[in-house]
Amino acid sequence: MRSLQYTQPGLVEWVDAPDAALRDPGDALVHPVASAMCDLDRRIAAGTTGFTGPFPIGHEAVARIDELGADAAAGGLHVGQTVLVPLNPACGTCAQCQAGRSGTCASIPSGSAFGVASPAAYGGLFDDAVRVPFAAHSLLPLPPGLDPWLAAAAADSMTDAYRLVAPTLAAQPDASVLVLNGTPTLGSLVVMFARALGAGEILFCDRDPARARRAHAVGASEVRVGELPDRVDGHFPLVVDCSGQPEAGPACAVRSVAPGGTCAFGSVYFGDISLPYRDAYHRGVELRIGRPHVQPNAPTVLRMLAEGAVDPAPVLTPPLAYGEAPRLMLDPPTGKAVFVR
Numbered sequence: 001m002r003s004l005q006y007t008q009p010g011l012v013e014w015v016d017a018p019d020a021a022l023r024d025p026g027d028a029l030v031h032p033v034a035s036a037m038c039d040l041d042r043r044i045a046a047g048t049t050g051f052t053g054p055f056p057i058g059h060e061a062v063a064r065i066d067e068l069g070a071d072a073a074a075g076g077l078h079v080g081q082t083v084l085v086p087l088n089p090a091c092g093t094c095a096q097c098q099a100g101r102s103g104t105c106a107s108i109p110s111g112s113a114f115g116v117a118s119p120a121a122y123g124g125l126f127d128d129a130v131r132v133p134f135a136a137h138s139l140l141p142l143p144p145g146l147d148p149w150l151a152a153a154a155a156d157s158m159t160d161a162y163r164l165v166a167p168t169l170a171a172q173p174d175a176s177v178l179v180l181n182g183t184p185t186l187g188s189l190v191v192m193f194a195r196a197l198g199a200g201e202i203l204f205c206d207r208d209p210a211r212a213r214r215a216h217a218v219g220a221s222e223v224r225v226g227e228l229p230d231r232v233d234g235h236f237p238l239v240v241d242c243s244g245q246p247e248a249g250p251a252c253a254v255r256s257v258a259p260g261g262t263c264a265f266g267s268v269y270f271g272d273i274s275l276p277y278r279d280a281y282h283r284g285v286e287l288r289i290g291r292p293h294v295q296p297n298a299p300t301v302l303r304m305l306a307e308g309a310v311d312p313a314p315v316l317t318p319p320l321a322y323g324e325a326p327r328l329m330l331d332p333p334t335g336k337a338v339f340v341r
């Protein structure tokens, strides 16, 4: 089968790989029909993450089920079904999964996911076929009629954006939100969900004018284009750092959040960060860090997409051909690239 692999900095290519196959009764074999490029994939392709190749790339997809082990079939899935494939498999039964934290499932090695260099060598979600462990819990049925192109990024980025804002806005409807952005698409998706979930003012800061325009199109009340200041004035019970700037972003978030507020860190930093701790301490700041728990949160995201409560179309490219993926990973279009077969 063909597998899309990151081989070395600046090189992503299709390679011939052994066919994926069922291994355990809980497995499913799927073939992606829509795959989205995560902001992280661009960094992997460029070689700035510290991940060492080669490995299959891609962790956001909608797929069709081709084969099921006995346990996976007993779990309610069926061959031919269209499903979301979240960025990591999750068993559904360990204490972490039971607590709603599928991103830290104890049945998979820590940090493992599709499409990254991780202890468990899962496939990549651009591959012709992918083995999915714990399929009955890992995979999420797509609501009828929902376009796979629109939904693929719910496997990670869109669900990430949702959970970065949802808890605060559930507890404090109308709360104003500050988004510090430097990511190609995550910040815009954060704005989109904050608007849909009833945020008050949404201020979006970015050095890139095109990204600021996109954020405005999906609901930002105000956009500011320029370098991040030390602190943004205002009253923001929630600040989301998607700046991608480990020295400036988290510190600016902590200085800008309202007393008792929350800083949610959406950027993936591969090193240590330092924070203005005394400032945070005196104002009682809560920090939220970590990858999203997709299995418990994505059903809400898929429902919002199906009902039209959110429309990410302004953030997505039109459907692209999978054959274009190696080139576009290195020379990405503006917006989130989504490939359809």
Ligand SMILES: [Zn+2]
Binding pocket: 038, 039, 040, 041, 059, 087, 156, 157
């Ligand atoms: Zn991702």
Ligand SMILES: [Zn+2]
Binding pocket: 090, 091, 092, 093, 094, 095, 096, 097, 098, 102, 104, 105, 106, 107
């Ligand atoms: Zn688990």
